[in-house]
Amino acid sequence: MSPTPRRVSTSTAVLPADGRRQNLSLVLQTLRRLGPTSRAQLAREVGVTKVTMSDLVAELIGEGRVRDVGTAEQAGPGKPATLVDLDRSGLLTLAVDLSVPARLQAAVVDVTGAVLHREERAAAVDADEGRGLDPAVVVELVRSVLAVAPHPVLGIGIGTPGLVDPEGTVRTAPNLGWTDVALRALVAEATGLPVLVTNDSDAATQAELSATPGSQDLVLVQVGRGVGCGVVSGGRLVRGAHHAAGEIGHVTVGTDGGETCSCGRRGCLETWLSVPRLRAAADAGEDPASTESVVEVGGHRLAVALAPLVAALDLSEVVLAGPAALLEPVVPVVARSLADRLLPSLDTPLTVRLATSPEDIVLRGAAALVLWDRLGVV
Template identity: 50%
Template sequence: MTGSPSTRPSVLRPAAKVLPEFARSHNRSLVLQTLFHHGAMSRADLARETGLTRVTISDLVAGLIDDGYIVELGTREAQGPGKPAILVDLDREGHRIVGLDLSGSERLLGAVLTLDGEIVARHSVAVPAAHDGILPAVIELAQALVADAHAPVLGIGVGTPGVVGADGVVLAAPGFGWTDVALEAALREATGLPVLVANDANAAVLAEYTFGGADDDVLLVRVGRGVGSGLLASGQPMLGSRYAAGEIGHVTVGTDGGPACACGKVGCLEAWLSVPALGARLRGLSGADAEAALRDAGERLGIVLAPVVGVLDLSEIVLSGPADLLGGVLAEQAAEALRTRTLAAFHDGIPVRMSAQGDDIVLRGAAVMVLSGRLGVS
């Protein structure tokens, strides 16, 4: 999974000659990716792990040291005759990443993260009541985080509600009153740093893939103020022809009517499953009645997911949101609905599980966006 998740990949031309500069870029990313996942190793270890020659590794490592991305850590304890090997690793403490999560209903969240996705500082601001105050608040939050980084910032990653097109333009985010807002350009101009912007669910699935051990073919359903999903196929983000892949919240569920949705339709998945809608439905219920409401929401989620699983042959479904609502009977019923609506021989065992990334999943996904876009690491 290399390249920015907000960049549409070009069509590969098999007959095209691979230019030396592209091969070098690929090899640099391969070295960084190997160190990211395996930790410190010698140049000889890197050559064996990557399949590149020792001469190539020596040249790449020298360049990456000069660029400040790799550091020498000293020698490995000698295990035999000969000169002890010098270990190299990513300069994990030498750089920081700024992540923004704009998906909260009450606060805009931000964090300073290490290259390993660990959060070392947090800032947040209340979501402005007036739509015209949101973009200035996001910019101010980003600037505060950069000032608190205390190390060179590799880049800024942003997970935002809405449909995000090329070059980080938010094509539509109704909750913010945004249409064609050039969020990436605005943040880049305000901070002077590289910026990558993606839909919050698309950011979240990257965190699950890199830090949560998700498979290459996974769909993450993010439930909060609304309902959306992020999708990876063969480890690659799927954005769709109009950048709206994963917008499952406004799929109409069933033919039995249902609650009115903010979009104007009746019976959308979001009207059943979003945190405000499900919380309202559960209010005053307990015991068997509350369980029945959760099972009903899980059933409707499974109905929406079944054709997606059938078409794409996904290996797992991950849920991200409040565990007290989504875990337990809701997830169990969603899995059962999948089993009864897909090809038994292939999809009977598809798991539906909660993410272990918690409330920081979008922030950590924003960090992965920067790692991928700037270093080719995922």
């Protein structure tokens, strides 16, 4: 009766060529999802005719993005299918993780998220003494990895702490001692490649999103020296009015005071929960089950902060990322406190869990963002 028309949100006109590119991206996404597939099957999945799909596939084969992988084993009557698949060796990206200054990383990542080659640098950053990270170190690291990359890479993705504007300029990054560093422009000029710069929490969230494609509404909380998060609503990563979405580390939590924070106020989320705090408690052999323990208090306060977010956005998942051993005992605390503070959901209940694979989560997310930007592949 009211068939909601397929309509997109653009501010500019859609030309036939735009539709074509969209459909090409859709083919790549479908191949990534299904693996080797026949043209006929692809046509059914994407919703075009076999004729059009043959044409689309031919174009992608011509670009080297897709290749023929032989015929399928027979299953039922009819001509056996000739399968095509992503040319996975040709979809490499260079990913950079600046989230830990003492361990700057760059790596060649393939389309599955596997790290093929990695290099690291240690940078000594002391923001208090005005000694920030020299961007030239990043450029050198990128050049070094690029020199040994097996194929030309599709682009460069960089996950960095701090606030990043859409132009790829790092507006402020206290952890790196940066203010208004035009990182994208710098690396792009040095390499001549497309460069994407993103906040590290956003990159991690993108990695999680790629790993669990079913999730459309989740928050990923990254616990490190501080606390940041990435929010996915309706399958889209939230950017925010000032590109500062996810900055929850200095939100006051609770209505009963708290410790004084480095920002000068009291009761910030970071004063309740952080890796240094959890590690100190673990090293001291504190009992995590005790009601007053760091794990108990930190998980509870995180839930207090997340509850309004979960309710207002109707999220289905809360994901914790960071040192797995330290965070694992926090998960049930958060789950319990959230359940205490929210109306139970009618359908599937809220899931609270650790990130599926915390290793290299920023690197993989940065790579995924490049793939998405260049190919429309998630």
